[in-house]
Amino acid sequence: MLSMQDIVKLQKYARENNLKIVIYLKKSRYRIQISNFIHALDPEGKVTEWSRAFGSQTPSDVLQSHGISRVEIRYSDGSTKNLSPKDLKSLVKALP
Numbered sequence: 602m603l604s605m606q607d608i609v610k611l612q613k614y615a616r617e618n619n620l621k622i623v624i625y626l627k628k629s630r631y632r633i634q635i636s637n638f639i640h641a642l643d644p645e646g647k648v649t650e651w652s653r654a655f656g657s658q659t660p661s662d663v664l665q666s667h668g669i670s671r672v673e674i675r676y677s678d679g680s681t682k683n684l685s686p687k688d689l690k691s692l693v694k695a696l697p
């Protein structure tokens with residue numbers, strides 16, 4: 602899975618490229634959004650309190666315990682791109 606260091610790399614990438622990376626989880630109805638900040642999203646896609654969604658778990662703990670089902674990259678022009686968990690790991694490896 603992704604470590605906290607990998608998540609910070611993704612956050613830096615998202616901030617520099619003005620993107621939102623939304624991670625859908627296998628065992629939770631909540632999602633993680635990585636952009637300028639790391640947020641929890643409710644099932645309707647609205648930002649919610651992290652503690653309500655995941656308790657005291659860190660983002661890397663959430664990913665490890667819930668698993669990633671798919672990833673969606675939302676660009677500033679409104680377009681989206683879907684990635685598999687393997688594609689996300691490849692993206693993280695390619696980042697400096």
